[in-house]
Amino acid sequence: MIASKLHLNSFLHGEDITASSLLLTALAFAGLASIAYVILTEAYRSKVRLPNIPGPTGLPIVGNFYQLNPDPAETLHQWSKKYGGVYQIMLGTMPVVVFSSMQAAREVFIGQGGSLIDKPKFYTFHSVLSSVASSIGTTPWSESTKRRRKTAATAMNRPAVASYLPFIDELTRDLIADLWKKGQDGTVAFDPRHSLSRTITDLTLTVNYGARLPDDDALLEEIIDVEDGLSRIKCPLGSSQDFMPIMRWSPFNEKSAVAKEINRRRLIFLNKFSSELEDRVEKGIEKPSIQSNCLKDPDVRLDKVDLLGISMSMVSGGLDTMVNTLAWSIGTFALRPDIQEKAYQAICDVYGKESWGPIEDETAVPYVTALVKECLRTFCVLRLSLPRATWKDVQYGDIFIPKGTTVFLNAWGCNRDESVYGPDVNVFRPERFLEDPDLPHAAYGFGTRMCAGFHLANRQLYVMILRLLWSFKIELSKEDADNNWRMRALEDVTEPWHLAAIPPSYKVRFVSRNAGALKEMLE
Numbered sequence: 465m466i467a468s469k470l471h472l473n474s475f476l477h478g479e480d481i482t483a484s485s486l487l488l489t490a491l492a493f494a495g496l497a498s499i500a501y502v503i504l505t506e507a508y509r510s511k512v513r514l515p516n517i518p519g520p521t522g523l524p525i526v527g528n529f530y531q532l533n534p535d536p537a538e539t540l541h542q543w544s545k546k547y548g549g550v551y552q553i554m555l556g557t558m559p560v561v562v563f564s565s566m567q568a569a570r571e572v573f574i575g576q577g578g579s580l581i582d583k584p585k586f587y588t589f590h591s592v593l594s595s596v597a598s599s600i601g602t603t604p605w606s607e608s609t610k611r612r613r614k615t616a617a618t619a620m621n622r623p624a625v626a627s628y629l630p631f632i633d634e635l636t637r638d639l640i641a642d643l644w645k646k647g648q649d650g651t652v653a654f655d656p657r658h659s660l661s662r663t664i665t666d667l668t669l670t671v672n673y674g675a676r677l678p679d680d681d682a683l684l685e686e687i688i689d690v691e692d693g694l695s696r697i698k699c700p701l702g703s704s705q706d707f708m709p710i711m712r713w714s715p716f717n718e719k720s721a722v723a724k725e726i727n728r729r730r731l732i733f734l735n736k737f738s739s740e741l742e743d744r745v746e747k748g749i750e751k752p753s754i755q756s757n758c759l760k761d762p763d764v765r766l767d768k769v770d771l772l773g774i775s776m777s778m779v780s781g782g783l784d785t786m787v788n789t790l791a792w793s794i795g796t797f798a799l800r801p802d803i804q805e806k807a808y809q810a811i812c813d814v815y816g817k818e819s820w821g822p823i824e825d826e827t828a829v830p831y832v833t834a835l836v837k838e839c840l841r842t843f844c845v846l847r848l849s850l851p852r853a854t855w856k857d858v859q860y861g862d863i864f865i866p867k868g869t870t871v872f873l874n875a876w877g878c879n880r881d882e883s884v885y886g887p888d889v890n891v892f893r894p895e896r897f898l899e900d901p902d903l904p905h906a907a908y909g910f911g912t913r914m915c916a917g918f919h920l921a922n923r924q925l926y927v928m929i930l931r932l933l934w935s936f937k938i939e940l941s942k943e944d945a946d947n948n949w950r951m952r953a954l955e956d957v958t959e960p961w962h963l964a965a966i967p968p969s970y971k972v973r974f975v976s977r978n979a980g981a982l983k984e985m986l987e
């Protein structure tokens with residue numbers, strides 16, 4: 465008995481030794497593997513780093529990724545003061561060339577536009593999310609991208625936008641009626657974001673499919689939620705796993721699963737809208753729209769995947785950008801009654817106090833045109849634009865950027881370029897665009913892949929802002945005013961890592977300036 469106990473003890477003791485030595489061996493092996501991984505990654509990082517382009521070196525494995533905190537666009541803008549208007553950063557093992565000065569950006573993005581026509585491929589977005597089709601703005605250059613881009617750009621050029629004016633007119637009226645009703649003629653303060661989202665989603669779908677959004681709040685919420693999720697993945701800095709492949713195996717990484725689920729949900733509503741349109745085309749009851757034109761025109765050789773890609777671009781391109789630009793603008797107007805007054809007088813000088821004027825002319829009230837540009841410049845909702853890749857080698861002065869390099873346009877930095885806007889660059893001052901009507905801004909990007917919807921966006925912003933400021937005095941809620949609520953483009957952005965710059969929420973009152981005239985305009 466005793467002997468067998470001894471035997472058992474020594475046996476167990478022996479097991480202990482074996483287990484702990486196995487553990488030690490495993491730890492040593494993991495340690496060596498980690499060291500080897502760091503050495504190999506560092507060797508790779510220094511090999512792929514672009515010669516003769518200045519920029520911060522960054523940390524092993526992660527490069528400059530986490531140094532971009534707390535606000536990537538602003539950090540890159542500050543770095544441009546040290547490294548110049550064109551410099552490189554390392555995102556994990558990926559070198560990225562950043563353009564952060566207006567002059568350099570325009571010279572290369574416009575002057576050598578053909579060399580910057582490509583888009584980089586990111587693991588999360590291109591391999592996990594976009595398994596079926598992807599929006600134009602994120603798709604590398606190919607024959608299919610060329611066809612889609614051309615169709616979308618033609619469908620949103622100046623004459624085409626003129627044909628959508630009845631939709632813009634109808635939806636702006638609905639928006640103003642909704643704001644007036646919800647706020648009970650300025651007696652109740654509320655957050656206008658939901659109304660803005662509904663109007664912009666409705667408008668985007670109407671222009672794309674020729675049918676208005678059904679009165680279905682659940683569907684609207686679903687579209688908004690899916691598009692918000694997409695923005696998070698589409699964000700150039702949205703997924704660390706794109707730059708640090710090791711993150712793809714992290715048990716805490718849910719990015720890929722989230723991307724797949726968003727793709728599934730997005731396809732449900734896009735397919736629904738497409739098949740409803742096909743039905744209308746078959747019955748011959750469709751209204752003019754981008755998709756119906758493509759379906760009916762034998763010269764437009766687009767397949768189903770192309771058409772789906774265009775739909776994705778329209779919904780993704782127009783939603784976040786327009787809603788956030790309007791949300792920043794309305795909040796700013798509430799804080800700046802002087803600007804509201806100037807705009808109101810300028811509108812009344814042209815159209816009088818009894819009418820908000822026709823919708824045809826986008827430049828009839830130059831102060832409003834300038835106001836729209838200053839809103840786009842100041843809030844610049846796509847602060848890092850959408851990433852590009854070089855299609856050909858680029859030579860800019862001493863800087864050589866080889867084909868296939870990822871390039872960021874820091875639109876935020878360009879819009880804060882003192883050499884262009886002067887010392888009051890951080891002041892919200894629409895007059896700067898009256899003093900120099902050719903003054904550029906970078907909110908839509910530049911060159912061959914710049915925003916394909918910019919005519920449509922300019923027209924919508926002009927009409928909506930003009931009519932809002934003619935109809936209402938916009939006043940901050942008492943609660944927000946008491947709390948000294950602010951709307952600074954830099955300090956008050958809510959999620960600086962998000963693709964689109966989202967303003968802080970607020971409540972405002974929409975007080976009619978001339979209730980009788982407004983009622984007539986809405987009839």
Ligand code: HEM
Pocket residue numbers: 600601602613616668777778779781782783785786789845846849850851852873907908909910912913914915916917918920921
């Ligand atoms: C305030 C409104 C808007 C802003 C600030 C904005 C900004 C931008 C920016 C910065 C890009 C990337 C450009 C680049 O790569 O250089 C882009 C691309 C694009 N936008 Fe817009 N956008 C707006 C509204 C719209 C609207 C209303 C639509 C259509 C409904 C639209 C459709 C597109 C499309 C299709 C692209 C992809 C172009 C391509 O890659 O070839 N955008 N937009």
